[in-house]
Amino acid sequence: MSFPLTRMRRLRHNPVLRDMVTETKVTTNDLIMPLFVCPGKNVKNPINSMPGNYQFSIDLLVEECKSLMDVGIRAIILFGIPEEKDDTGMIAAHDHAIIPQAIDAIKKQVPGMYVIADVCNCEYTTHGHCGVIVDGDVDNDKTFDSLVAQCITFARHGVDMVAPSDMMDGRVLRIREGLDSEGYYNTPIMAYSAKYASAFYGPFRDAADSAPQFGDRSSYQMNPANSNEAIREIELDIAEGADIVMVKPALSYMDIIRRARDRFDLPIAAYNVSGEFAMVKAAAEKGWIDENRIIKEILTSIKRAGSDIILTYHAKHFAEKLQ
Numbered sequence: 001m002s003f004p005l006t007r008m009r010r011l012r013h014n015p016v017l018r019d020m021v022t023e024t025k026v027t028t029n030d031l032i033m034p035l036f037v038c039p040g041k042n043v044k045n046p047i048n049s050m051p052g053n054y055q056f057s058i059d060l061l062v063e064e065c066k067s068l069m070d071v072g073i074r075a076i077i078l079f080g081i082p083e084e085k086d087d088t089g090m091i092a093a094h095d096h097a098i099i100p101q102a103i104d105a106i107k108k109q110v111p112g113m114y115v116i117a118d119v120c121n122c123e124y125t126t127h128g129h130c131g132v133i134v135d136g137d138v139d140n141d142k143t144f145d146s147l148v149a150q151c152i153t154f155a156r157h158g159v160d161m162v163a164p165s166d167m168m169d170g171r172v173l174r175i176r177e178g179l180d181s182e183g184y185y186n187t188p189i190m191a192y193s194a195k196y197a198s199a200f201y202g203p204f205r206d207a208a209d210s211a212p213q214f215g216d217r218s219s220y221q222m223n224p225a226n227s228n229e230a231i232r233e234i235e236l237d238i239a240e241g242a243d244i245v246m247v248k249p250a251l252s253y254m255d256i257i258r259r260a261r262d263r264f265d266l267p268i269a270a271y272n273v274s275g276e277f278a279m280v281k282a283a284a285e286k287g288w289i290d291e292n293r294i295i296k297e298i299l300t301s302i303k304r305a306g307s308d309i310i311l312t313y314h315a316k317h318f319a320e321k322l323q
């Protein structure tokens with residue numbers, strides 16, 4: 001059937017009907033808010049390139065978690081800014097390190113909050129790379145020790161989920177084995193599976209003080225030109241035991257999200273990263289775009305592309321103003 005019997009505009013005239021036939025709806029259940037935690041007390045350092053985001057000391061991080069819960073954001077992902085760094089990132093796995101301490105405080109004071117820990121080394125290494133350096137490059141297998149140790153420590157402190165973002169081959173398997181050997185077989189792994197070597201991470205590296213001191217991350221993160229390779233990465237992470245796979249960044253990689261959705265049946269997450277967030281904020285500040293409408297459109301289209309879960313710095317704003 002076609003025109004004049006079919007008229008697509010018929011379903012668009014009435015706002016009630018428009019709502020009724022809306023295919024994609026973003027809710028606070030879909031969102032994870034990233035938070036940065038730093039040493040000290042009563043610290044709330046604004047992150048310049050990410051307006052409305054802060055490095056929080058643990059006491060104020062807990063307050064932020066309470067206010068997120070109040071608006072219906074019930075999941076966070078934590079990034080640590082440590083007191084001290086080392087060569088391997090092993091420093092992040094001590095019981096007194098910043099993330100285990102933050103997990104303790106949140107679990108005690110905001111027990112309903114679902115706490116995910118990003119697992120990587122770049123925030124904790126002196127050189128800013130995601131693993132152990134051998135002959136000027138990140139050594140894949142030597143990097144497992146600190147990743148697995150971090151996961152086991154975080155699990156002991158009650159983390160709800162771990163999310164390795166380092167892009168080493170085989171790390172999901174090693175982490176799964178490590179967690180299981182300590183009895184944490186119910187701790188899910190959300191793998192940053194298709195993580196690209198992207199310029200969109202710029203603001204995050206200031207926020208987390210994690211910029212590489214030499215070279216870049218192209219020997220471990222993916223080439224933005226590749227799509228088939230993303231499918232292989234995701235397939236391998238699933239085979240190694242990933243419970244949720246992630247595509248990152250989101251907006252320039254909607255095609256990857258869609259391919260993954262069409263091919264795999266497990267939950268897919270997409271990371272609406274710092275640079276994507278910063279561009280919206282900067283244009284809104286200049287009055288060039290309608291911030292609220294843009295945020296809603298961005299989150300809706302990331303979900304429409306096929307992701308079930310969105311990690312986004314817009315989460316709190318969305319919960320407060322855009323539902």
Ligand code: PBG
Nearest residue numbers: 120122165200201204273274275
């Ligand atoms: C750590 C990590 C990064 C991000 C999340 N985990 C930075 C990087 O790989 O350089 C980026 C998040 C963002 O830009 O919002 N490896």
